[in-house]
Every structure is written in structure tokens, then in C-alpha cells.
Amino acid sequence: MTEKKHIFSILVDNQPGVLSRIAGLFSGRGYNIESLCVAETIDPAISRITMVTMGDTQIIEQIKKQLFKLINVIKVYDLTDERSIQRELILIKVSAKANHRAEILRIVDIFRAKVVDVGSDHYTIEVTGTEDKLDAIITLLKPMGIKNITRSGRIALLREPK
Amino acid sequence: MELTGAQILMRAFKEEGVDTIFGYPGGAVLDFYDELSRTDFKHILVRHEQGAVHAADGYARASGKVGVCLVTSGPGATNTVTGIASANMDSIPLVVVTGQVPSPLIGNDAFQEVDIVGITRPCTKHNYLVKNVKDLARIVKEAFYIARSGRPGPVLIDIPKDVANSKAIYDAPDTITLRSYNPTYEPNLKQLQKVVELVKHSRKPIIFAGGGIILSRASDPLIEFSHRTKIPVTASLMGLGAFPGTDPLWLGMPGMHGTFRANMSIGEADLMIAAGVRFDDRVTGKVQEFAKHADIVHIDIDPTSIHKNIPVAVPVVGDCKITLMHLNNLINKVELGDLDEIRKPWLEKIRKWKETTPLKYIQNGSIKPQFVVEKLYELTKGEAIITTEVGQNQMWAAQYYHFDKPNHFITSGGLGCMGFGLPAAIGAQVACPSKTVIDIAGDGSIQMNSQEFATAVQFNLPVKIAILNNGFLGMVRQWQELFYKKNYSWTNMSFAPDFVKLAEAYGAVGLRATQSSEVEPVIREALSIPRPVIMDFRVEQEENVYPMVPSGAAITNMILV
Numbered sequence: 112m113t114e115k116k117h118i119f120s121i122l123v124d125n126q127p128g129v130l131s132r133i134a135g136l137f138s139g140r141g142y143n144i145e146s147l148c149v150a151e152t153i154d155p156a157i158s159r160i161t162m163v164t165m166g167d168t169q170i171i172e173q174i175k176k177q178l179f180k181l182i183n184v185i186k187v188y189d190l191t192d193e194r195s196i197q198r199e200l201i202l203i204k205v206s207a208k209a210n211h212r213a214e215i216l217r218i219v220d221i222f223r224a225k226v227v228d229v230g231s232d233h234y235t236i237e238v239t240g241t242e243d244k245l246d247a248i249i250t251l252l253k254p255m256g257i258k259n260i261t262r263s264g265r266i267a268l269l270r271e272p273k
Numbered sequence: 274m275e276l277t278g279a280q281i282l283m284r285a286f287k288e289e290g291v292d293t294i295f296g297y298p299g300g301a302v303l304d305f306y307d308e309l310s311r312t313d314f315k316h317i318l319v320r321h322e323q324g325a326v327h328a329a330d331g332y333a334r335a336s337g338k339v340g341v342c343l344v345t346s347g348p349g350a351t352n353t354v355t356g357i358a359s360a361n362m363d364s365i366p367l368v369v370v371t372g373q374v375p376s377p378l379i380g381n382d383a384f385q386e387v388d389i390v391g392i393t394r395p396c397t398k399h400n401y402l403v404k405n406v407k408d409l410a411r412i413v414k415e416a417f418y419i420a421r422s423g424r425p426g427p428v429l430i431d432i433p434k435d436v437a438n439s440k441a442i443y444d445a446p447d448t449i450t451l452r453s454y455n456p457t458y459e460p461n462l463k464q465l466q467k468v469v470e471l472v473k474h475s476r477k478p479i480i481f482a483g484g485g486i487i488l489s490r491a492s493d494p495l496i497e498f499s500h501r502t503k504i505p506v507t508a509s510l511m512g513l514g515a516f517p518g519t520d521p522l523w524l525g526m527p528g529m530h531g532t533f534r535a536n537m538s539i540g541e542a543d544l545m546i547a548a549g550v551r552f553d554d555r556v557t558g559k560v561q562e563f564a565k566h567a568d569i570v571h572i573d574i575d576p577t578s579i580h581k582n583i584p585v586a587v588p589v590v591g592d593c594k595i596t597l598m599h600l601n602n603l604i605n606k607v608e609l610g611d612l613d614e615i616r617k618p619w620l621e622k623i624r625k626w627k628e629t630t631p632l633k634y635i636q637n638g639s640i641k642p643q644f645v646v647e648k649l650y651e652l653t654k655g656e657a658i659i660t661t662e663v664g665q666n667q668m669w670a671a672q673y674y675h676f677d678k679p680n681h682f683i684t685s686g687g688l689g690c691m692g693f694g695l696p697a698a699i700g701a702q703v704a705c706p707s708k709t710v711i712d713i714a715g716d717g718s719i720q721m722n723s724q725e726f727a728t729a730v731q732f733n734l735p736v737k738i739a740i741l742n743n744g745f746l747g748m749v750r751q752w753q754e755l756f757y758k759k760n761y762s763w764t765n766m767s768f769a770p771d772f773v774k775l776a777e778a779y780g781a782v783g784l785r786a787t788q789s790s791e792v793e794p795v796i797r798e799a800l801s802i803p804r805p806v807i808m809d810f811r812v813e814q815e816e817n818v819y820p821m822v823p824s825g826a827a828i829t830n831m832i833l834v
Binding site: 123124128131132135136139169172173176177179180182183184185 | 390391394395398399402419451452453454575576577580581584
């Protein structure tokens, strides 16, 4: 069976230890976490965990059921095949020598990114978008010399019917 | 009126109908023990916390109630882990209360501090660290609810010492509702209609029952279903007793040490109705070959059990008892034809398998362990509660003691935990004081928790321990013989205490049989003594458990006697 990336949106009780239960489930059963985002929802008693994982249909089915079996898990949505909005945020510290500055700013402009910090020989760029878009900007900035990168991991929400 | 945390715990136990607590005191639970002395709970003082959990497990299985343990922090808590893991694998409802260092010290590596909530997260159904005494009553109520509902399991509550001795109003809800936990009891009737259709058209059906039948008390509807449809029944180790072992439709246990007819039936069946099972690898052998001609119906309350190991044709999520009762209603409304005629070729085939290749062993003058189990069966008229240790003793007990009723066979099935049988027997005897309770043990595993003899003697629990003493870690030796060229690396256990003297040292009675003719008199004498008795049966040293399916092979590929 073929493995596929899946994005889960998991609503959980906002309590200490819940993330550890979920992480423990994944490590204990040999599932893989590619990225993970956790934050409170509008209801402070509930947190949303957005997680990207890999697996074939049978594994993904098990992951879904095992997650739901945890007492603190309220809902599990698989947003992979749904119409969902997915975003990731990235901060890139790129070396910005005088001869590269204009080029970097052009790229920033094209990607609707933002320069959030400037130094004598670097820019720190903030950009949000889908995974593809972020991969693309990284490719373009690489020749300038990327000093550091941090990625947020993916977050997603279901699109409501129009 | 405000109560202390300790008083709240005792009151919460009372409200949950607890009558017995298996425990061991220590610094972090002094407040609980102080309060306990002013209650009328029966407290069984074990000699090791692992024994407390296994005893609570045996108590829960024999009584159908939630088993309760109370232990201290640190080593007291870590000693419970094996017992909790065993109960978790076998879905046994327990509430384990551990003491914890005072809240302000948590995280400081305080004396006898351990993160037991972290340690037991993967081997409990759920666990709690109580941070505020105001939450305690609710948490205990939730813990019992979670332990006994849905697919049961152990729940641990870690209570810091300052929570035990600070005060709050007793505040628990009348009923527990958790938005994130709602087990499905009622099956989808459309799925059951499909099952009825499959039953109608099947020519080689079998039923595969498991521990879920016992946990949901579904034996009666299971028997009714089998008798109505004339479908033969096999049951996993955890399911033994769910269907009468003396019924003509009984196939015996399947799997690695299953009967020839059970394994062959699974290999040939065109329909398997599996209820309350999880298709453990010891049952399925090579999964691709397992029941490969059969449409599999899988009834289970835990959705994660379904499609986990074996793909099934008709999944049914629901409680086994409720589901089988619905199924009986549906099946009673349809015409199944002349079942005597329809089932004849299939049942005839099974009868021949049983006739040509029964469970057997060869008598040769020495004591055969199977013979001991047969004699125990005969002399207790099949009515004893049997607990086991793990290994050959466990398999021979499963094969040769024919359980007619549920809750009579108590064994560590999933975890396969040596040292389980004696404390479990103690717990079962507490639950059923008038029953004969026998631990069928090996000389290796009995030594893992033999300290609990003291508990049995102290509390006048007349458990009988039948040690099938072969001087080896028998099952491991058997694998070494068959698959490691007889390289008996460290499985020789010929250095052991004199079990008769050991019994006497504890104030129990010790008996020994060294030849076949002594087996029956020893058992008779043991059964007549209203005190704990150890029977030391010096059995054939290198006897093997057969049939045996090599690990990873198809279950129809059996090594026979």
C-alpha cells in the first residue's frame, strides 16, 4: 500500500499531559510525526493540535481510531482530502551582502513575504503560505546563504461551504 | 462539611461499592492508611505492590467488579507497573491509587518521588494527577466510570500527600459525562442484518469468542446463538469459559497451542463470527493464512481492535452482550432450514479431526504435567477457579481444564506475566470465599511472587498452588529444544527451594508427589485442607506443550505429539 501525507486536526482537553499522551501514542506504536502545532482554541478549555503524519490507509485509519480512543481527545478531523486551508509560517535569516540586497527584496516582494529584522549583513524574512510556496522561497534564497530557518509546522482549517 | 482528601477518597470508594482494597502502606499514603483504619473496608496487606495489582486483577475477574489498589509513591508506584500493564492488555477494570510527594516538591527529585503518571501513560486506560483536593471526589468517580465502561481497563490516580491532608467539600457529580469519551454499546443493526445473511448462506461457519464475552457477561446470548445456529465455537485464552468446555459444539482453544480441530476449522471456515477478540499474534499465526477462506465478522466495543491485525468483512462496533442479544432476535425471525442436515458435513468433519488428532500426551510412569491438570479437573469437578502463571503451566491448564463457566479461568493473557498466578488466586479467593481456587504454577514463575504466600496465610485464604515442577523454565526450554538446537541457555532452574518446606515456613501446608500414583492422593488431601497448600508435583522434566505452531507459521501448520 502506498504511504501518503495526512493532516489531522485534533481537538483535545486543554490540560497538562495531553500532548504527551498523543506524542507517546505515536512513538509507542511506531507512527511518525512530521510536524506538530498546538494552541488554545476560542474555548480556553479546548486546544487544537494540527499534525502532519505519514501512512498507508490502514495505518492512518488506526491512527485516527487510536487518537480518538484517548480519553482527552474530543474530535479528530482528517483534513487531507477535504477542502481545507493550510498554512505554514517560516522565519528565514538570510545573509544579505550589498550585492544581494536588491535581489532578496525582489523575492520577498514576489512571495508577499516581510522583512522583519535587518542587520548589517542579514535580513530576517517572515513568510506564510503552503508548504510548496515555502519550499520555493527557500530554494530561491539558498544561493544567497541561508543562516538559519525555523518553520512553524502546518496549521489548517476546514473551508466552510460558500 | 469539609473533609480531608483521605476522607474524600474513602467516601468515594464507598459510593463506588468498593469492599476490598489491596495495598501496602508507605510515607506518602500515611493519611489514607490513617483514615482507612476508621473504615470497614477489607484491606489485604500484600508483600509487594506488584502482588497488590495482580490480586486486584484476580479479584476483578472473579467478581466482575472493579479491583482497587492503594500504594505509596516512588518504588511503591513503580512496583505496580507490571500489574497495571498486564491488566491493561487484558482489559481488566482496576483503580490504582498511588501516593505522591507533596505538590510543592513535585519535580524536585524528592525522596520517593517518581513521575508515575508519565510512566503509566502508555499502560493505563487513563490516569490522573490530582492537583487540588476539590477535584478529588470527581476524579475518583470518573476513574471508576472509565475503568468499568466501554472496553474496561486500569486507571491510575496519583495523589500528592498535601492533597490527602488538606480539606474540601465532597463534590462529585451525580453522573459522569465526558464529552470526549462515549463508548458505543448499541451496534448498527444494518451490519447485523448482513451477519444474518452470512449465517444463512454459510456452510462452514465458526464462532471465535474472546475475553470481551466474559467482560460483557455475554456467555448466555453466545450459547443461545451457537445452539440456535449450530455453529461450533472456539475461544481465545482470555475467552475460555465463555462457552462451555463440555459442549458438543466446543472446538477448544485456537492458535499456537490450540487444538488440531480448532486450528483446522479456522483454516477451512467460510464464515468466522469473532466477538470480543483482538486477533493476537498467538492466535492468528501468519495473518495472511488466517481464516483465509472466511468472511470475518468482528464484534468489538473498541473500534481500534477492528482492522488492526486482520481485515474483516463486517465490522460491528458494540458491546458483545447487547450485540449478541440483537443478533439472536434477528436470527430467530429468519428461516435457517434444516440445520441438522445443513451442518452435518461440517460438524462431521470436525468430529473426525477430534477423533484422529485429539489433545494427547504419552504416559510413561513419570508424572505428566497434563495428567496433573486432568486430575485437578476431575477432582474439582471442573468447578474450581483456576489461575495460572505463564508458560507451559498456563497452556496445559488452558488445554486440560475444561472450563464450563466464565470468570473461572484467570490468566495473564496479553502481557504473559510470570508471577501472576499466586496473587491473582489470592484476589479471586477474596472475591469468592467459598470457591476452590487453584494456581497452576511452574517452579520458575512461582518464585517470582512467592512472597505472597505470607498474604494467603495471614488472611486465611485457602488457595491451592499446584507447582508443575520440572526444574526448567519449561516453555523457553521447549523453544530452545525445538528452535535453538537444544542449547538450554540459562533455562535450567534445578536450584529451587524445597517448596514443601517453604510452605511450612510460611505456616502453610506443603505436599509432594514424585510418582503418578501419588498425584490423586496429594490433590485429594490438598482439597480437604481449609488452609493454603502448596503441592509440589515433580513432573517429567522435558515434556513439551503440543500441538505447537512455530512462531510466524500458519496455524494449520502444527507440530503434533
